[in-house]
Structure formats: structure tokens, C-alpha cells
Amino acid sequence: MSSYAPSVSACPACVAAPAAETIAALRADKTAGLVLSLPTAHCAVCISDVERSLSAMPGVQSARVNLTQKRVSVVAENSVTADQLVSRLGAIGYPAHELDPGLLSVTETDRHGRDLLMRLGVAGFAMMNIMLLSIAVWSGAEAATRDLFHWISAAIALPTLAFSGQPFFASAWASLRARRLGMDVPISLALILASSISLYETFEGGRHAYFDAAVSLCFFLLAGRYLDYRSRAAARSAAEELAALEVPRATRFADGLESVVAVAELAVGDIIRVRPGARMPVDGIITDGESEIDRSLLTGETLPVTAAPGGLVSAGEVNLTGPLTVRVTAAGRDSSLHRMADLVAIAESAKTRYTSLADRMARAYSPAVHLLALGSFSVWLYLTGDLRLAANIAAAVLIITCPCALALAVPAVVTAASGKLFRKGLLIKDGTALERLAEVDTVVFDKTGTLTMGALEPVGLAHHDKADLRVAAALAGSSAHPLSRAMAKALDAAGIVPADVHSIREVPGSGIEGVWRNVVTRLGRAEWVGAEPVEGTATYFTLGDAPARAFAFTDQPRPGAEAAVAALAAAGTRIVLLSGDAEMPVARLARDLGIAEWRSGQRPEEKSALITEMQAQGRRVLMVGDGLNDTAALASAHVSISPASALDAARTASDIVLLGQDLSPLSDALRIAGQTRRRIKQNFALSIGYNIVAVPIALLGLATPLIAALAMSASSITVSLNALRLR
């Protein structure tokens, strides 16, 4: 979560100015809603702290915490970015992340969910009123009284069914038009048949009316539908997200003139300028200028690489320290960023559509139910020749076999499990993710940003002289280079006040130079500073004639990474570490965490290919990753998890988002997923068992509305209670 500000010290203002104007023009002065995830909020004090500090920020109009969803919604002017809000919250001790707008539409502005809830409420109201009247009928109301009660029931039930049953009718109609037999066809048939036969019986003054059964059926099914809806998220395509990373404009250099053009207009051979802090719009070769390039998004390398004339750059990389002139070798569709987007699109489409347990069940269930109802109708018609009796029995069969418990069996368990995992800090984006997670036998980790924090931190600062540190802080504070920024942040946190260094200038590709008390001081690369390089990542510092000293950096492992890996290994899961980083840091991390199988220097397509290969061997792979280079791998894995700090595209491609910093909920997730799968199967067994008992009663024509109502409620409630047993 970082944005690279253009570093003014090294970049002529003229290079930055046109781009800044374009950005300002793009952002009209309107307000926008931002939503941040707030995994640690839990009490009234948290609400007050967060709301007060955010509301005090300039440009913020309102902030409201939602404790149930652990989120804060902010209405602010467009000039306020999510990064500013996140850092403000970080400063007062609440880690926060921006959430994908696509993910939010599910719970924030969910007209659909509200609509379902309203239908559910109406069905519940009608069900209770009709049940009251039905109890009188069951307990022996006769003749005129019974008929009156049936009429009142009909008056309540028919409008209710017409309103509350709409989701089922609509989806049944849609599936019939597509010539399929979905779960909603028998449901709609049961609702329509039961209410029309009951209406006919009421006209004729008959003994049995199934209004109560029809409405309570509708109620339970809507409850299942609502839970199902809540656990399913709108899945946006990750490939679209990647394309959004492309830079829309570039500065073209032709005939000695600079002009800002759309990237689409660039052709191979054009010369463009890329200012510091900007993303490469195309693939190309550097013709002029020296700088450093941050490739971490594309390759997972933590360290910036030096860029000099003759060097190759790829679209999506970030230019850090100096302006570069680049000759275009591939633009638009052919650029490496676009190739990556294509790779993700292929992986997404190739991912075999997972058929959930419920779908598999429904596929066998619907035809069986129809055949059973039709069979009982024809047999009774043949035996007795009584159309009214045969229709009554067929309706009873449809009502009793109606997949009430079946429709609740999966959503109730998934809702209980998602709630449990949410409290542990995991956001389930896809309802079937838990079922897929339960099958996992191999876990593939990415290194940078996943097993590690993805941010380099200076170590052993306390061993250095305080005066040196003050000078270093002044130098580091004036650069946008990742190492400088990490150093400035760490020194600031340690309470070191920057010294009064003047004439600071940044030498692209080398470091920062300044003058302190008439002595020249430098912070940067070993050869430029004149120091002996040490092993690992470090930056070097000299002050006058004093010997150069090294500040070492490491990428800290994520908290809980070791525990998670140990727990997974103990459960017999195969663990693989795939990283785009160099061999040494990968090997060291693998050794520290106890991962036996690791590969370094992996390109995005290699990662994805390796996962596809493992799956071809019959393995079920869980991919945990965060970078652009992991996106294809995340999309091709059986199930995928990404931390909330990951890139939008990676979060979109993954099924589960890890909200907190800690990795240890990972093993809990696998355990709970296993339980979820067992509970779902138990629930199926329960509802099938109930059908085995109840269906013969209906077939024999012994079913009464009372039996139907009892059996239906009993099975639905057992299934829901079983779901709540999840630990």
C-alpha cells in the first residue's frame, strides 16, 4: 500500500507538471465514498476513536464505523485518497485496508439482499398468521368455521406467495427457457400446485388446505436463499483489474518536442520520457538517463534494480529516482503487462467450474422429485379414477419432497463457517471456497508480501552513532527510494530528529548527497559511497573522511507465518514456496520457516504452470499470494487466499482475503473448512433420511397438512441447528 510521489529533488518540475495537470483535470471536485476494512475494531472506544480522527481530517465529510462488518465507510472529497485514511488510522493504532468496491457491493448497497429480506419478512408474517388459523383447523374446527379459516388463510397466502415467491418463479422460468431443470422448478411447481389445489378445496369446502405448508415452504426457502446470497460475492474479473493498472498517458519525445499522448497512440520505435515515481506505460529499452526501477509488483523482487542506457524495462514497473528516456519495443496489446492480463484471463477460463455439493445434489434431485409426483398422480388416477384425489396426493408429494432442508443445508453451514472465519480475520468471497478449501492437500506460498511483510526494514539501528543517524535521517527523508523511505520511517519511529543538512541532491541510480557542517555526506550504493559491500540488502553511509558504514535491511516474516507453516506441515500438507525473488533470500526464508520445497526466480507463467501441473497430478492446490506476478497462479489454483495488503488484482483473483497481518488463521481456515464439508454432508444425510420417512406417507395418501407442516419445520430446524454446532 504505497504510492510513489514524484521526487522533486531529482526531477525537473517541467517533467512532472503536465501529468499533474491531467490528474487534476480527471478528478472533478466531487465527493466519493471510500470503504476501509478495520479488522481490529471491537468496542465503543474503537468506534469513537476512528470516527473522531477521520472526521477531523480535511476533506472528510463523514465517517461511520460498522462494527458488525468491521468496516468504516467514509464520505470524502475526491482529493482524499484511501492511503491517507489508512495511514491516519495506522497512526492511532488501527491497521486498515482499502477494500475492493466489487466486494463491497455485496453488503453495502445491496438492494438485492434487502429485497430478499423484505420478502422473507412478509412470508414470515403470513406464515405465523396462517399457522394460528391452521392450529384451529388441525384441532378439529368443522364445517363453516373451517371454511371461514380456509378463506382467511387463502386471502393471506395468495398475495404473500405472489410477492414472496417471485425469486423462485423468476429463476424457474429462466431455467425452463434455457431448457434446464433447476432446483427452482419443483419449488415453483409445489408452490403453485399447492395453492391452486388448496383454493379449489376451499371453494368446494374440502377438509385439507395446504396454505400453511405453501407459505412456510416459501419462508424456509427464502431463508436459505438469503443466507446463500450473503455468502456469495460478486466476482469481478481479475484480468480487468490488471488492465486498469495500465498508464493511460505517456510523454512522447519527437523532433525535439514533448507531447502528452494516449498510450494507445504509441508505436514501436517512439521515444518516451518517464518521470521518477511514474509507472512504465510500455516495454522498452532505456536510451538515456540513470535511475532505479521497482519491479516488485511484476516479479516479487524486493530490491530495486539499477537502470542505465541499454537496460530493458517492462510495462507496470515503477521508475524510482531519475527521469528516463525509453525507446518503445512493445506497446498496448503486446506489452508484458497485457500478456500477464491475458495469462490471468486464460487461467480464469481454464479453471474447471467447480460444481458445489449443493449443485450436484440438485442435479439428481429435481428429476427424481418430478418423476415421483407424476408417478403418484398417474397411479392414483389409474387406481381410483378420482382426479381431485390424485391431484391432492401429487401436491402433497411435491410439498413433502420440496428441498426445504436441502436448500438450507448448505447456506446455513456456510454462513456459520464464514462468520466463524470472519471473526478470525478471514473474509470468504466465494460460497464454494470453503468446500474447495476442505479438499486442499498442497499449499503454495509466495514469498514477498505473503510470508514476509513485503517491506524492508533497517535492522540494528541502535548500534550506530546518534549524530550519524540524524544526518542519515535528513538524507533518507528527501528521497522516494524504498530503502530511504523505510529508513526515514524507522528513524522517525525511533525518535531521531533529522539534522540540518543542506544542498541535498539525489544522484539517480546511486544515492543521495548533502552537506552537513561543511562536510559532504552520502547515503547510497556501496561503490558510489566507497564502501565494501556486505552480504544481504544494505545501504551505505559516509560522513566526511570517516569510514563508510552499512545499514542492513531485512524483510521481516509475517507474524504467525512460522506457526501457520508448522501447523500445516503437522496436518500432513505439502508446502511449496515459489518466489520471483533471488535464490539467497528465498533459501534463507525457507530455512527459517522450515519449508523443504522451494523455488526461486519464478516468472509469473512458471508459477501458474507449476500449479496447473500439480493439479494435473491430482493434487488440490491452495495458493497464497499477493503480487501481480501471483495473479495468474491465484486464478489457476483450486482455491486461493491473498492478504488484504495485496494488490487489487490479486485480491480479486483470490477466493479468500486475509484481513489481519497475522498468517496463523490459515491453519484454522483449513480445519474449519474440513468441518464445514462434514456438516454439509451430515445435513444432506439428515434431509434425505427425512424424505425416506415422509415420502411413503405422502405416496400412500396419508399425508395431512399437519404432517406436512411438522415434517417440514422439523427437518429445517434440525439442519440449521446442526450447522450451528460448528466449532
Add this chain to the structure above:
Amino acid sequence: MEMLVYLIPVSLFLGGIGLVAFLWALRHRQYDDPDGDGQRILRKDWDDHPKP
């Protein structure tokens, strides 16, 4: 049994009030954040003066 003439409309009316209350609560987003609403009453922020 004549009582039914009064009792049934009364019971339907009372149930209807419940339904209307539910629809009102749903439309006014009363179910969006049950945990937060429970915690918010414990705050001291607006004890001295109402929220502007």
C-alpha cells in the same frame, strides 16, 4: 364463536403493525450494524450535547 368476528381482524391488525414496523426498520437500515448499535450507546461522545 361470534367473538371470532372481532378477534380475527384484531389479530391480523396487530400482526400487520408488526409487519409495518419490520418494513420500516428494514428501509431505515436498522439491521445493518447490530453489534455497532449495541456498542454505540456506551459512548460518551454526545452525552453533554446532541450530535449536531
